[in-house]
Amino acid sequence: MTDPAPSQTGLLIRRLQSPLAGPFDFAVPPGGCGVISGPSGSGKSLFLRMIADLDPNDGEVRLNGTERRALDGPAWRRTAPYVPSEAGWWLDDVIDHFAPATREEARRLAASFGLVEGQFDAPVARLSTGERQRLAIIRALVLDSPALLLDEPTSALDPQAAMRVEIALQARLAKGCVIVMVSHDAGQAARLKAAAYRMVERKLERAAPPEAQA
């Protein structure tokens, strides 16, 4: 297959499909954000999982020119980490989920997300859903990856906490990171200057920008 745009950067997805969903064609420029909304069960999470290569799928996924297949599964997912809406925890204490080299940065982010210092050293079981959600995003942010796949990253957060997370995401976008995220918050797409999409029955369509509707 010839590459029509070898200089293409950002995230480029062509004919991404699985027996469950697709095919999807999708692109996000570097420093850009794609926000997907749609009814539950429409395939939003499936789409992110397919990009992350967590479910069997076919198709072309390129990030800044590199084909996903050129990397092994873990290496690809380090380039484009995926944070599910209810992320799992695999050890007792929050701090053990972070590699020692990333803990300083993780604490800094935790503070900027409005988490108090003690929560970072607490057992996971003692944290609220919203605290866990922010810490799960931090687990991905400390990887300093060129792309992020976030499934409803602020669903359990109050508007103020959501805003703090958005500020961190805006900083990533400014550095050229590509973000694909699922969100039901229409304002969020606008605040992140994102391209808005809608998932309907496992098909992706470009949502009309709010101006056009008016």
Add this chain to the structure above:
Amino acid sequence: MNAIALSPTDIAISASLIAFDAVLSILLKLNLHRQVLWSAARMVVQLIAIGFLLRWVFALHHPAATVALVVVMAMVAAREIAIRPERRFKGADGLVLSSTGVAVATVVTVALALLTAIRPHPWYEARYAISLAGIVLGSVLNSGSLALDNLLSSVSRERPAIEAQLGLGASFHDATRALVRQAIRRGIMPTVNQMSAAGVITLPGIMTGQILAGLDPVEAVKYQILLMFLLAGASGLSAAIIAYLALGRLTDERQRLRLDRLR
């Protein structure tokens, strides 16, 4: 070695204990008497059948007969391991991996014993090979099925935790390391318990049998020690091989978690 020969009368007298259990069940309304009598009858028929089968195979003095019997026993064990877990592999995957684990663990330990410690002539002498394989298979079955059941259920249960790690770029082996370790531990634990209890809390069956059959206790103890080592080795091999093979089937070339291969 002078075994005290048992006459049918002796056995009939001990059978009165089964009758006692049945009467107890009727008196106390335990509703168990049918099961007690039925399982006692089954046990008698099965053991008499295997006794005659073994006598026949021993008399054949043919390695093929010995191998055939051991293979059948091993296949039954492998099938048990594959079908026992609540979450199990679709298709023949489970059977393939349990057969591999059973075969390797049994052949390695039984061959080690026959070629070094026990050394019958010829080394495939049915009396030794079949008895050893039978004991070893019991352990292999136990540890393999505990390890497999534990691994498949913990991986299913811990799916969010595993996928959270995979999503951040962890390798499949890193993401499941703790679960595999726990599954293998679970498989080996009964053998460890058996070893530490031997002689203090229980008199192991083989040793008791040999003492009853007239062997000197110290000689019987030596045999038992050898057997315990064999069983420990066999259960370790079986648990580890089956757990790692199962783990391999739970992932693919992109290091995804493939729970869709389970039912």
